Every structure is written in structure tokens, then in C-alpha cells.
Amino acid sequence: MxxxxxxxxxxxxxxxxxxxxxxxxxxxxxxxTFSKEYTAAVEAKQVAQQEAERAKFIVDKALQDKQSAIVRAQGEAQSARLIGQAIQQNPAFIALRKIEAARDIAGTIASSANRVFLNAESLMLNIADIQTNITKKP
Structure with missing residues (x-):
């Protein structure tokens, strides 16, 4: 200048x-030296540019968040589709998932300072019933 x-x-x-x-x-x-009005105008222009950059950053971040949510949803949908196919092809898949869940629950309860008493049936999520249903299917 x-x-x-x-x-x-x-x-x-x-x-x-x-x-x-x-x-x-x-x-x-x-x-x-410039007049106070000119100096104020230059400062106002700089502030406006910074605000515009900030708004652009916010918009870009929102677009990235949107794209991330879309990709996550597509992954979850694909996962659900694959789990559905696994269940159709092999009903024992549900029993396996229940065993894994029971193992996680048992681990959490065992490491807890609180004492919880559960009967085996509630902890195992009725796995025995599922196994008999699987063996009965042709």
C-alpha cells in the first residue's frame, strides 16, 4: 500500500x-498515516475475510461429516446384509453370537467389584433351546 x-x-x-x-x-x-475511517475499513475487511474463511471451514467440515456418516451407514448396511446371509445359510451363527455375548457378559460381571448372582440359563441366553432347534431342522 x-x-x-x-x-x-x-x-x-x-x-x-x-x-x-x-x-x-x-x-x-x-x-x-491513514484516516481513522480508512483504517477501520481495512480492519473490517480483514475481519470479514476471516469470518468468510471460518464459514467455509465449517461448511467443509459439515460436508466431510456428512460423507463420513454416509460411508458409516453403508458399512453398517453391508454388515447387516452379511449377518442376515450368514443366519440364513447357517442358523448356528445366532448361537455363536449368543455364546460370544454371554462370554462378554460373564467377563464384565467377573471383573466387577459388585457381586451378581445369575442362574446359568439367564447368562447363557437360552443357548440350549437354540441348539435343540438347530439339530431338529432337516
């Missing part, structure tokens, strides 16, 4: 000085 003002002043002063027969070799600006 200072360079632009200096060039403009040099040009204008040079033209005026030639009118009076004076050749101007150099112009030096030692102190340059």
Missing part, C-alpha cells in the same frame, strides 16, 4: 513540478 501511494505521489508531484520547469528526481515519504 505504501509503495502504491509513494508512486502516485511521485508521479503527481513530478507532473506539477514540470509545469514550473522543475525536474523532480526523487520523493521520499517518511511518515504515512
Amino acid at each position: 505504501r509503495e502504491v501511494v509513494s508512486k502516485d505521489i511521485r508521479r503527481i508531484l513530478g507532473e506539477r513540478a514540470r509545469y514550473f520547469g522543475i525536474i523532480l528526481e526523487d520523493v521520499s515519504i517518511t511518515a504515512l
Whole structure:
């Protein structure tokens, strides 16, 4: 900004000085201050640019979050589809999942400071019933 003002002043002063027969070799600006209004306008412009960048960042982040949610949902849908196929092809898959869940529950209860008493049937989630149903199917 200072360079632009200096060039403009040099040009204008040079033209005026030639009118009076004076050749101007150099112009030096030692102190340059702008009006309060101009300074405020420059600051307001900078603030507006920063706010625009912040808004752009927020929009970009929202788009990334949206894309992430879509990919996550597609993965969950694919997982559900594969689990459904596994259940159709092999009903023992549910029994395996129940055993895994029972093992996790047993581990949580065993590591807890509280004492919980459960009968085996509630802990094993009726796995025996499922196993008899599986063996009965042709």
C-alpha cells in the first residue's frame, strides 16, 4: 500500500513540478498515516475475510461429516446384509453370537467389584433351546 501511494505521489508531484520547469528526481515519504475511517475499513475487511474463511471451514467440515456418516451407514448396511446371509445359510451363527455375548457378559460381571448372582440359563441366553432347534431342522 505504501509503495502504491509513494508512486502516485511521485508521479503527481513530478507532473506539477514540470509545469514550473522543475525536474523532480526523487520523493521520499517518511511518515504515512491513514484516516481513522480508512483504517477501520481495512480492519473490517480483514475481519470479514476471516469470518468468510471460518464459514467455509465449517461448511467443509459439515460436508466431510456428512460423507463420513454416509460411508458409516453403508458399512453398517453391508454388515447387516452379511449377518442376515450368514443366519440364513447357517442358523448356528445366532448361537455363536449368543455364546460370544454371554462370554462378554460373564467377563464384565467377573471383573466387577459388585457381586451378581445369575442362574446359568439367564447368562447363557437360552443357548440350549437354540441348539435343540438347530439339530431338529432337516
